[in-house]
Amino acid sequence: MDRWEKFLIDVSNKVVEGEKLSREEALKILRTPDEYIALLVYCAQKVKSKFHEANKIELCSIINAKSGACSEDCSFCAQSKFYKTPINVYPLVPEEEIVEGAYRAVEFGANRYCVVLSGKSATQEEVERIKQSVERIKQVEKLPINVCVSAGTLDEESLKKLKEAGVKRVNHNLEASKSFFPKIVSTHSWEERYETIKRIKALGLSTCCGGIFGMGESDEDRVDLALTYQELEVDSIPLNFLMPIEGTPLEKAPGVSPLEALRIIAMFRLTNPKAELRLCGGREQTLRDFYGMAVLMANAMMVGGYLTRAGRDIKKDYQLLKDLKLEKLQVVFE
Template sequence: MNMIAAVPAWDAFAKKALDGEPLTVEEGLAVLEANDDELLPLMQAAFRVRKHYYGKKVKLNMIINAKSGLCPEDCGYCSQSIVSTAPVPKYTLLEKDTLLAGAREAMARKAGTYCIVAAGRGPTERELAQVVDAVKEIRATMPLKICACLGILKDGQAKRLAEAGVDRYNHNLNTSKANYPSITTTHTYDQRIETVEKVKMHGMSPCSGVIIGMGETNQEMIEMAYALRELDADSIPINFLNAIPGTPLEHAGRIPAMKALKVLALFRFICPAKEIRVAGGREVNLRSLQPLSLYAANSLFVGDYLTTAGQAITADHQIIEDMGFEIELNAR
């Protein structure tokens, strides 16, 4: 694809997305393998789709690491896993008052969604009861949407979370089905699909995304986008690997900033109406090109992540303002 042909080609991709047609594998590869000189027209085409569905609004989300460093799973990217030697905090599920304080901090940061995340295979009944209790009070006292990310859910647990008022449940696919065994062996890709389906069955909004940079090929990135389209995930966090020392993937390196932007454009074209969120690793991988991510994505995490630091809240607010976008506040 040469520079002269690039602009109408990207426009055609935008039109397909707006017409509800997914890109073909060949078209997806054209996005991911586009010459860097074509980046701006590519992002402009992605922006056409993003603007159609979300205007210039940006949703903000804040995470609280509600249980840290005690996970028996062997996920190669995670500093909290049993195979990690990274020096991360280790503590059991936070008390209710701490979870409530986190919700108030989310509001101070102008985040519309508060994400309660707990490391582990899945919640115990005691942990679930603690989360349910906190969620009920947050819903009664604050205009926040609540997302829970507690691992693999057992029968009945999704129902209890939904009844408590959890709006959204996050369970990422993380990588392609073929690449999954090289990243995690203590649970399967299909188990993750099953949890997302349970979430949908009980009326919570399904949130499921990926981590880019774990050895997947370009074709597998496209397969990941197709899988999330088929799963009908409402919110798709796009994480870019932050290779943490002490984890099996510590030497994986970083995704070049321009490649990361092409990935965001790809997911916007394939999942056009969905919330595309720039998530973990954006500061490390996108670096100075972070503002351009808003041409494809309509959602950001603000503040720190689970065990790694984010950038200052004022910097995120400034990016949104300088790019001419506007923070979306909850109507609840």
């Protein structure tokens, strides 16, 4: 056994036994030579099997319930008012449309449906309308799906309202490490988002917090984000790979290669073994023919499209699950 084989097997065994990896070990995972990628995926899959149902994959779906005209200047985002991008701009959609989106998610076989709003923070009126929509989905239509919300920096009162309506999980992404964040956003701080996640947790809500990779961040930045989520003990981590959008400051960003993406996914699996890893935006374009290997390390994938981009044909996802002998996770209410 050579040194790389020994390292990868040792770190995966360490995680399986309940120990945490050091920052140096996490960084080394991101520098795994190409010829050891298959072993790295195997080791990450072994860790997944220890802490999760190995043969199950969860599907989740979102609705872009309010699009564009955002006051924030996130360099990766097509919805910022600062950039001229080819997207539709509209206010919060009617309740009927949010409910219809939940029905589509159920048809896809999704276990989760997330209502997503553009903007720094939802207004009290918007929170009230989301609350009414969630109550209808849960109490009137009685749809077999978990409803999540992503509505920016929410205060305690707003979070309590959503929780009362039946929301169990709130999405709030840090997107990048504390040190890299100021290079992509100037209109709000990383600390503000970090404190929001702590507020979500304090109220007993489940947390879904992810990142975007390929924006020019370093390996150190990627590890620091993973270790922050380890510290926060977040429940779910959506992994997004930048899809450069014309008109944004990152339209010519480097992105990541398929093998680099596999290293990132494996590192997040090994540093956050109990968290659900979700393959989300950019998974198709970035991973390409390596997508099946990524799924072996993950718990979930987003289907039915993203905020401003179409997603992969769901029939292809169904076929992939069949080929990998993975079953769709049946709806489990939180």
